[in-house]
Amino acid sequence: MRPATMRIVDTDAEQSVLEEILEAAKPPVPVPCQHLDYQFWSPFRYGRYPRASRFRRAGPTPGVWYGAENALTAVAESAWGALRFFAASKDTPMPRWPVEYTGVMADIQAGAAIDLMLPEMAGRGKWTDPEDYTDCLALADRVRARGCQAIRYSSVRDPDHRPNLAVLDCAAFAQSAPIARQTWHILLRPKLVRAHCETLRQRHMLVVGKIGFEQPV
Numbered sequence: 560m561r562p563a564t565m566r567i568v569d570t571d572a573e574q575s576v577l578e579e580i581l582e583a584a585k586p587p588v589p590v591p592c593q594h595l596d597y598q599f600w601s602p603f604r605y606g607r608y609p610r611a612s613r614f615r616r617a618g619p620t621p622g623v624w625y626g627a628e629n630a631l632t633a634v635a636e637s638a639w640g641a642l643r644f645f646a647a648s649k650d651t652p653m654p655r656w657p658v659e660y661t662g663v664m665a666d667i668q669a670g671a672a673i674d675l676m677l678p679e680m681a682g683r684g685k686w687t688d689p690e691d692y693t694d695c696l697a698l699a700d701r702v703r704a705r706g707c708q709a710i711r712y713s714s715v716r717d718p719d720h721r722p723n724l725a726v727l728d729c730a731a732f733a734q735s736a737p738i739a740r741q742t743w744h745i746l747l748r749p750k751l752v753r754a755h756c757e758t759l760r761q762r763h764m765l766v767v768g769k770i771g772f773e774q775p776v
Contacts, residue, residue, distance in 0.1 A: 589622075592729035596736040598663050599624060603729060613692050614699040614710055614725040621703065624726040630662050630741060630756070631763055632717040635772050638745060638752045639716040642767065645747070657744035657755070663737035667724060669709035670731075673702050676713050676722060689715050689770035703727050716771035 564581070568574045585604065592600035603622030608615055615623040627633040637660070645653050675686045675698075684694035699710065708728040713720045726732070741758040752765040752772070765772035 589729070594735050595729060595732055598737060599665065599732050599735075600729065611692055611696065613695045613712075614727070616696050616700075621727070623699075626665060626667070626724045626726065627714065627717075628722040628724065629717075630743075630759075631754070632714050632719075632721045632723065633662060634660075634743060634745065634754045634763070635717045635765060636714060636723065638747065638754070638765065639771060641747055642749075642752075653747050653749075657746040657753070660743045660745060662741040662743055662756075664739040664741075666733040666738050667709060667726060667731050668733040669707075669726070669728075671705075671707045672709040672711065672731075673698075673707055674711040676711060687713055687715050687720075699725070699727065714771075718765070718768075718772045718774045 564574050564577050568577055586606060588600050588604050592603045602624045605622070606619045608617050608620050611617045612623065612625070615621070625636070627636060645651055674680065675684075680686070684698060685691060686695060686698075688694070695712075702710065708726065708731040710725040710727070712723055712725065714723045741756055744755045744757065746753040750767050752767065754763045754765065755761070756763075764775050766775050767773075
């Protein structure tokens with residue numbers, strides 16, 4: 560059951576009908592992705608992207624699924640995106656209480672990939688520019704045309720700059736569904752983000768910097 564639709568109906572039967580109506584109004588899932596869990600195929604379903612991300616251009620462009628090798632890196636990336644949203648929408652208040660998120664683990668086995676964290680790739684492009692994605696987008700276009708399925712790169716938002724992964728092709732998912740899940744509670748504040756993982760019994764604090772998070776002093 561998806562919590563978003565559960566809140567606006569009274570019974571499971573009503574929710575099923577609502578979900579069917581919503582699905583009928585959405586674009587079809589691409590055939591190469593249809594065997595995957597919705598958490599994997601979602602970025603490939605919607606062909607029109609509202610604004611550019613690091614490896615996907617705005618407009619009607621091929622999908623990209625973004626992940627991270629460390630859960631806290633994924634938290635930092637997600638929290639930074641949320642902070643940017645609230646900063647751009649001045650009249651939208653931040654949640655007063657921690658928000659629950661589910662982190663999913665994917666088994667990625669790309670037949671062809673490129674690693675921008677290798678020493679020989681340094682200096683070949685602005686792979687970690689916090690705002691200018693020009694070089695990254697041009698690279699994604701080139702390597703996708705050559706059959707590349709994934710790009711490994713350094714996180715700008717994670718204070719330790721651990722690896723992220725951009726999946727360009729549904730075939731890179733070795734298993735159709737998440738192989739593990741974690742529950743996180745994240746509290747956003749303008750200068751500090753607190754993240755608690757119920758699954759791992761971990762607590763983290765991230766200090767908001769100019770282009771990403773910094774380690775607490």
